[in-house]
Amino acid sequence: MMASNMSENKLLNILPDMKHCHKGYAAYCSKTTKWQEMQKWTESAEFDSNVVGNLSKNLSANMDQQIRVLGIGSGEGILEIYQLRKLATKFPKISASVVEPSELITKYKDTVGRNPVADNITFEWHKQTFDEYLASVACHGSDKKYHFISVVHAVYFLGDPDVSIKKLYKLLEPGGIILLIVVTDHTGTGSIPLHQSGLKDDKITNNLINSSQVKATLEKLHIEYTQSTHTEIVDITDFMTNDDSEEGNFLLDFLTCTINFRKSAPDDVRDRVMCHFQQGSRIEKTDDGDAKISYNITSDILFVTRGDKAK
Template structure:
């Protein structure tokens, strides 16, 4: 019988190697419906009424006034540019500050250069982490809309970063936070036994964020969307490099399949077996899917600071 490799192998946090992280992120982007779902939500009546219309009320019809927008962890800007496009339909002048520490900020700039909707938007680029941005620029500049889409995992203690974000809002300003729930997807992949030694990625989830909001007595609204992963590659093909990269992204670890202790790998793969969905494709092949639910949290700052 092969001995367990529990004592020999150790998993490392995916965020400790950003080059590998970007490889896993590319694999994730090719295997998820996130972009379609987020596009639908931004086009929905919910975004129109809860973001665009509410900001319009703040300006009381004076659409010539410049609206200030802050994106944190904006990545390549695909989602954020779509939000900005919706805002340009209502507001004539927009100043957008982009805080993104990785090389993806270059792709964002390329996207802006090819998008006519960006003509009425003035961009400021900050290739920094959120904390570096605050250290350099302080919290004096306030924003009417702050977008944090699946970036809270990089921001540390929710009690701390929620308070920082809230203080950056103008009265009447809106904070959008999108974060995975604690009961689906990466929020419930059973890696908990490894987290005591801080070698794996202890993802922040929506439960922690809403708990922070409630602790700070900040009112929020909550809705959800569901994205689907195509996990066929790592469930059926042990030699699939893209499958291994996707598994690394979903577990928040580096080289999970090769490095995980036997019991941890078995536990995680059993988890996928329990919740996966199998369907036939048009060409008769099997497609194995996995669903993840994310919470959409919207905060509007009142007239008085907390």
């Protein structure tokens, strides 16, 4: 199809096509330092202070009771398992509810089955979207609330942040904490100029949620938060140097949140996006002496605490 006609079509959102999305996610996981860096961060004094320490202080009157943890979009649990292990060192009983709509939840369950996280943690598994989970909870008349809610790079899938943040906050116990990790709008995927093309349909705009929007929602709702930043490095060599690289093109699709971006995007949009990656990247040497193209993605880490301490 000619580029002049392509603008009449919409670039397809990657999210409804879970098979394609998972292939993109797998390509991304193989090329990013995200998980290694986030695991180090979970072991850091910052996580200890802002999550474990503050929860201990806020829930000091109920330290011998079971705390409830909710993971939203937990994937295969790579980071969440580290979070739970840290919490298990401080709290004697933990009930962890995992909400993940994809087959990745099976990998999470298998990992926990092979290597239990800690003796004092029990799990509930919900292969559902966030809204499906809320609907099932409401159907059973439950008003269950949580002491810690982890939403790591999952807010993009929850729709309008004005609505989703309010729903999350309602699930929080007094003194509880929500951990939100969201890409910023000025670096990485949050700054890709794709949204300016006018090619995406309304549904795909959910993929463009960034930390500025989330913070604006928190401020609008008068919800207090503190923040820090985290930077990961993605190796984009494959799609920058080889148009035919299957793994590279899946990574490109994942970063642009589209399906078959290289083939589907009009020439001007594709050129603008590839120029963005080129200008935002740097060439580094690997341990083997080869050149690789590295691209930074910066995220804001937001700690949201529900006002009153537990009584």
